[in-house]
Amino acid sequence: MRHTVRLIVLLGACLALGACGSSDEDRGGVADASGGLRVAAAFYPLEEIARAVGGARASVTGLTPPGSGPHDLELRASQVVALERADVIVFLGAGFQPAVEKLVAQRRGDDVIAIDLFDEVTLRRVDPAVPGVRGDVDGEVLDGDRDPHVWVDPARFAELVDTVNRTFATADPDGAATYARNAAAYRAKVLALDAQFDRALNACRTQTLVTSHAAFGYLADRYGLAQAPIAGITPDDEPDPKSLAATARKAKADGVKTVFFETLVPRKLADTVAREIGARSDALDPVEGLTRQQLDAGESYLTIQRENLRRLSKGLRCTA
Numbered sequence: 001m002r003h004t005v006r007l008i009v010l011l012g013a014c015l016a017l018g019a020c021g022s023s024d025e026d027r028g029g030v031a032d033a034s035g036g037l038r039v040a041a042a043f044y045p046l047e048e049i050a051r052a053v054g055g056a057r058a059s060v061t062g063l064t065p066p067g068s069g070p071h072d073l074e075l076r077a078s079q080v081v082a083l084e085r086a087d088v089i090v091f092l093g094a095g096f097q098p099a100v101e102k103l104v105a106q107r108r109g110d111d112v113i114a115i116d117l118f119d120e121v122t123l124r125r126v127d128p129a130v131p132g133v134r135g136d137v138d139g140e141v142l143d144g145d146r147d148p149h150v151w152v153d154p155a156r157f158a159e160l161v162d163t164v165n166r167t168f169a170t171a172d173p174d175g176a177a178t179y180a181r182n183a184a185a186y187r188a189k190v191l192a193l194d195a196q197f198d199r200a201l202n203a204c205r206t207q208t209l210v211t212s213h214a215a216f217g218y219l220a221d222r223y224g225l226a227q228a229p230i231a232g233i234t235p236d237d238e239p240d241p242k243s244l245a246a247t248a249r250k251a252k253a254d255g256v257k258t259v260f261f262e263t264l265v266p267r268k269l270a271d272t273v274a275r276e277i278g279a280r281s282d283a284l285d286p287v288e289g290l291t292r293q294q295l296d297a298g299e300s301y302l303t304i305q306r307e308n309l310r311r312l313s314k315g316l317r318c319t320a
Contacts (some may be wrong), residue, residue, distance in 0.1 A: 026115040037172045040082045040090035042100050043070035044290050045151040046117065046160070048092055048301050052186035053164045057175045061086070063100060074154065075099050087300060088171050089114040094123075113171050118142070120163040121150050127217050127227050152286055153218035154194035154305065161187045189253025197309055199224055205317035208254035212261040213268040215286040225316070228254075230269045230307055244269075248276035250259040257319050258315030260284045 036059045041047035043064035050060045063083040066072045075083070083089060083103060091100050093116035104114050123146040142148050150156045165183035169176035201223040209220050214229035230247050251259065256279060261270035263285045270281040285304045294304075312318070 025200065037168060037175065038085055038087045039168075040079075040086040040089045042089075042097055043073070043286055043288065045157070045301055046090045046164075048093070049161050049164050049186070053161065053168055053179050055178060055182045057116070057172070057178050058168065058226075064097075064289060066274070066289065066295055068270045068289050070097055070288055073097050073099050075103065076232055076268055086112060088112070088167060088269050089118060090167070092148065092184075094144070094146065094148070096142060096148050113167060114313075115163065115167045116227045117160050117163060117239075118150070121156050121159055122219060123147065123150065124217055127214055127229060130228050130243075130250045132246050132249070133230075133243040141263050147214070147217050149215045149286060150218055151301075152216055153222045154197060156218060158187050158190045161190060193305055194222075198293055200320050201225065201316070201318055202311045204313075204320075206257065207256050207316070207317070208251065208256050209312075210251045210256050210259045210273065212259075212267065213286075215262055216260075217282060226308070228256075230259075230273055243305075244272055244276065246272050251279070252277040257317065258282050260311070260315065276303075280315075282310060282315050284308050288295055 036057055037054060037062045039054060039058050041048045041050045041060055042064050044062060044066075047060060047062035047286050050058065058215055061079075063075065063082065065072050080103070083100075088111060089104065090116065091097065091101075091104065093101055095101070096118070123144075124141065126145050126147050150282060151160065165179050168179045172179075197219075204225075207225050208228050209225045210218060210228045210230065212230050214227060217227045219225070220227040227285050228247065228250055230244070252275060256277065259269035259270040259274040259277075259279055259281045261281055261283055263283050267281060267283070273279075274281040285308055287304050290299060290304070313320075
């Protein structure tokens with residue numbers, strides 16, 4: 001793992017919008033007037049990590065609105081202000097959120113720490129299409145044909161927690177002990193989740209994970225499954241009848257009894273394949289964007305992943 005911290009200043013980011021009025025005195029270095037670390041997190045999973053590690057010592061702003069996918073984010077004036085005032089920016093690069101990356105890249109300097117978490121983990125290649133499936137795989141593919149969905153694997157998610165801990169300690173050395181304690185407590189929960197997945201998916205009658213969107217490759221790799229996406233990496237792909245038939249043949253040959261659709265994507269693709277093979281369909285949540293209702297109900301990365309595990313265990317007919 002490379003411990004690369006990018007130092008980037010976002011001065012003037014919102015001047016063109018006429019939205020900022022803070023002076024150098026107001027900014028006061030890495031901590032605001034109340035002693036808190038100001039953090040901008042690109043989308044929900046990173047926001048949850050930042051809040052867990054920062055605790056009461058950090059003020060965290062999420063840039064992607066609740067219920068929205070991160071990939072097509074366009075920054076509003078208020079979000080640009082949050083970026084300009086942040087002491088730390090936590091984001092994913094390699095083309096994952098171009099609007100955030102563009103702003104970050106244009107504002108170089110040394111008074112804001114911006115950490116691209118893709119620099120801290122090993123990225124997998126995009127899964128090849130099921131034989132017979134036609135169409136390009138694009139959209140959510142990162143530079144170099146890599147898969148962005150690292151957070152879906154709890155073990156890699158725990159690595160991101162470690163990186164955020166180190167980054168916060170660099171930005172706010174006085175809070176290093178607090179960040180370390182918070183990170184250790186949260187990381188323990190994430191690794192307990194990893195252990196639950198490992199036990200539950202250890203013995204399943206089906207190892208093929210047929211999904212409507214290729215968002216679960218890291219999870220499949222971690223627990224000995226094989227992802228077979230219907231629509232490639234891009235959730236808006238509409239496979240033609242021959243592609244659907246090819247996927248159905250693959251699913252039937254591998255004894256698939258459940259076809260999974262992503263919660264933020266229309267389920268009609270999964271339903272179509274499921275009907276073709278006499279199977280059922282069920283949902284998996286890639287934990288990309290919690291709705292306001294979910295947040296108000298206290299749901300989180302951990303609770304959603306436990307529900308994903310329950311559905312996977314049932315759909316893959318696991319015996320543990």
